Amino acid sequence: MSSAPHLSPPGLSVEELSWGHPLPGSGWRQLFSGFSLSCPPGQFLVVIGSNGSGKSTLLNLVAGTLRHSAGRIHLGGRPLHRLRDHQRARWIGRVMQNPLEGTCPGLTVAENLRLAERRNRPARFAAGFLISAFGGIHPNGGDRRRYRELLGELGLPLADRLDEPVGQLSGGQRQTLSLVMATLGSPDLLLLDEHTAALDPRAEATVMALTDRLVRQLGTTALMVTHSLEQALRHGDRLVMLHEGGLIGDWNAAEREYLEPAALRAMYGAAIVAPQSSSAADGSSAS
Ligand SMILES: Nc1ncnc2c1ncn2[C@@H]1O[C@H](COP(=O)(O)OP(=O)(O)OP(=O)(O)O)[C@@H](O)[C@H]1O
Incomplete structure (x- = not known):
């Protein structure tokens, strides 16, 4: 899954997690205290x-x-909390x-998919900057073909609604x-x-x-x-x-x-x- 060293078992590993919140007025509630879950x-x-x-x-x-406040969360050996x-x-x-x-x-189905692709793209500063600066949310013909194929493969009628604003769905x-x-x-x-x-x-x-x-x-x-x-x-x-x-x-x-x-x-x-x-x-x- 990753070339990162596996310091803990792969998958999701939550170890000795602690978290609490203030109570209305005064006081404190410790909701999680040493909580562990391995997936x-x-x-x-x-x-x-x-x-x-x-x-x-x-x-x-x-x-x-x-x-x-305390504990560790790892995904495939990567420390998510850091x-x-x-x-x-x-x-x-x-x-x-x-x-x-x-x-x-306010964006169309295709533009939303393009946005999601951008968000999930590995961060490379120069490429990311260029995409942001020059209207990277506008899908080109190749993007639209891929989206139509993807949605079609999943059997979703959205494949035919790529240009509709999502607010209409x-x-x-x-x-x-x-x-x-x-x-x-x-x-x-x-x-x-x-x-x-x-x-x-x-x-x-x-x-x-x-x-x-x-x-x-x-x-x-x-x-x-x-x-x-x-x-x-x-x-x-x-x-x-x-x-x-x-x-x-x-x-x-x-x-x-x-x-x-x-x-x-x-x-x-x-x-x-x-x-x-x-x-x-x-x-x-x-x-
Ligand atoms: N950011 C926060 N600040 C303060 N208290 C919080 C915060 N987030 C959650 N809580 C409190 O932590 C407790 C657990 O909330 P949480 O939303 O995790 O419960 P849940 O199991 O998802 O409940 P539900 O089924 O109602 O969605 C609640 O008492 C909530 O008020």
């Missing part, structure tokens, strides 16, 4: 947990939009919950485009933060089918946060449950087969009222 390369990990359990915060810490934002953007693709966040509504179509944009540079890590939560069931099914396909096709390690128990039981290779910044459940695909939605719902309920047991935080199976 082998290519693993599609689904993260569930009750509101406020720390799912999005975990993704933000991995993405570097939040800074942890990288600059533009370097991290080359290796991490991200799709947020709100379809309005991942795309530029439905939420589902925008999320589809966000997903394609996030994976354009074949990132080593894909972060999906409730990326289907704002979609109707049909659009959700389309986006989840595309998610499965892209993750498998690219072999990327992926972390998906969801509140949908149906998704949690159907998608990904592994399911973990968070509560109060700790792991209280960890099931591989075989173990997950035996989980019932009702049992998971009951755990959600238990998670809300019961404090996390210390033995659950070591990432061991809780099935």
Whole structure:
């Protein structure tokens, strides 16, 4: 995956992570304290947990939009916490919950794809400067052919809508485009933060089918946060449950087969009222 020396196991490795936040008024809440999670390369990990359990915060810490106070985050041996934002953007693709966040509504589908390609391009100062200075977001004929082929191969009707402003697309179509944009540079890590939560069931099914396909096709390690128990039981290779910044459940695909939605719902309920047991935080199976 990379020529960088592997100082820790490849894939995503989160070790002894600590992060807290001030409470309204006064006081401090230590949400993560010595949190560890190891994700082998290519693993599609689904993260569930009750509101406020720390799912999005975990993704933000991995993405570097939040800074942890202690611990280490490595991707394929690269220390993510020491990288600059533009370097991290080359290796991490991200799709947020709100379809309005991942795309530029005033630009066309093709221009959005061009922007994503530029963002994911290895940083070379001179080339980057020239592209920025001379209207690099305008796709040329070759770009447009590639985009049409890519979207066509993925079976997406967007292939015929390259010149439409993205603001005219439905939420589902925008999320589809966000997903394609996030994976354009074949990132080593894909972060999906409730990326289907704002979609109707049909659009959700389309986006989840595309998610499965892209993750498998690219072999990327992926972390998906969801509140949908149906998704949690159907998608990904592994399911973990968070509560109060700790792991209280960890099931591989075989173990997950035996989980019932009702049992998971009951755990959600238990998670809300019961404090996390210390033995659950070591990432061991809780099935
Ligand atoms: N930047 C921040 N500053 C202060 N507090 C924060 C910050 N980010 C998250 N929090 C707090 O950390 C806790 C966990 O938030 P987080 O968004 O990770 O939960 P979640 O599990 O994703 O919940 P939900 O399912 O509701 O999205 C919450 O209490 C939230 O208010």
